[in-house]
Amino acid sequence: MARFHTLPVAAVDRLTDDSVALTLTVPPELREAYRYAPGQHLALRRQADGTELRRTYSICAPAPEPGGDGPRTLRVGVRLVDGGAFSTYALKEVNPGDELEVMTPAGRFTLDPAPGLYAAVVGGSGITPVLSIVSTLLAREPEARFCLIRSDRTTASTMFLEEVADLKDRYPERLQLVTVLSREEQQAGLPSGRLDRERLTGLLPSLLPVAEVAGWFLCGPYGLVQGAEQALNGLGVPRTRVHEEIFHVDAQASVRARTDAPAHSSVTARLDGRGGTWPVQDGESLLDTVLRNRPDAPYACKGGVCGTCRAFLVSGEIRMDRNFALEPEETEAGYVLACQSHPVTEKVELDFDR
Structure with a gap:
């Protein structure tokens, strides 16, 4: 826990x-x-x-x-x-x-270092987790290579500029660095402008052998990540090779249509080896119900982005408003985001320990 x-x-x-x-x-x-x-x-x-x-x-x-x-x-x-x-x-x-x-640390936007070619498309502060991924991979695995494509507004607004430059100097043959500025012209390199689906569809095949990339890491604002995902899908990249973490999601982005909740519903939750059953108040999420009775329930953003409140749906049906944290294979396996989940059936059971 x-x-x-x-x-x-x-x-x-x-x-x-x-x-x-x-x-x-x-x-x-x-x-x-x-x-x-x-x-x-x-x-x-x-x-x-x-x-x-x-x-x-x-x-x-x-x-x-x-x-x-x-x-x-x-x-x-x-x-x-x-x-x-x-x-x-x-x-x-x-x-x-x-x-x-x-x-304590959480999150599944991770890479277990292994030989191969990897790539990332990041925007703004999306460089932060990828910096950890790149530096760890190249230090531990001599047969690994990485292509880092980063988008920022200007040079002055670029986070970890020196740290990335130091990595490039340390691993000149194994780290390919591509920088795009949306509001500033560069003396060399790519022209300025946003990295959208159309631009990435043309750019990525010119930079690296797309089909040979073992893992793609997309991180940053919602629009950038969605555009990169769509570009990779159009280029034939299997969804299992694409990993996403979204920052700065608009409050209305991809909210699912609401359905009527049952008049009376309850949630049973197992947390840190102990369980309990509590009534769900009108309009509240399952996480909020659990928090009223178990303040130690895990959460961080409550926006469907970080994945800290991930739980296994043991029984019942729920509706998730948003999901920007769980991979498709996780939802198919039965995992939900408690902060975005509302009951559809009168009884719902969650397990935070799985």
Whole structure:
């Protein structure tokens, strides 16, 4: 089960005018709990004006070696979001020596290092988890290669510019770096403009042998990820080779049509080895029902993006409003996002422990 622990802030590094990297110190007794796979994220929690805020941020550092004692530090990238309560706090108030409440790592946007060719299409802060994936893969697997295609507005707004350049210098033959700026012309390289479906359909085959790529990692704003997915589908890439993590989803994106819920319904949930059954109040999600009775239920974004609240649907039927976190094979296997799930039958049973 995911758990929160208080970790001290070791460093706050300014990346751009609107982004920082936070480095957190992990004490020896918690290093195993915070062992992570490349591409996973952390949920940070704080209280503000009597309200609990949780936000997820991807780990950008290489993953610890298997069999070691776990990470001594954790590093996440935070970009300022307009009106974002937590990102504003992170950029303007957090200092070295402060303490933050941090959930143990979660997420399935990951890569187990293996030989082969891999590729990523990322936009903006979508570089954060992919930076961990690329650096881990190239360090551990000498027979692996990676093509990183990144889109940013301008050079000045590009997160982890130096870190990616250092990787390119370290692995010049195994890392192919392609940068596209949407609001700034480059002296060399690709012309400026957005990376949409049409442009990617023409660009990708000219950069690498698309059919030979063992895994594609798409991360960033909803429009970019959807356009890249559609381009890969049109190029004949099997869906099983495509992995997605979406940032900054519009509130109305892909919300499914609502259906009438039963007049009286209940959810039975198993969590950390203990179960219970509770009535679902009108309009609330199954996660909210569980949280009213089990505050330790796992969640972070409540927006259908991070996947922290993933649960197995044991019985009953549900309707999910949105899903930007679960792969098709996960939903086919019976997993749901509790934060987006509403009962369709009078009785629903979830298992958070599977």
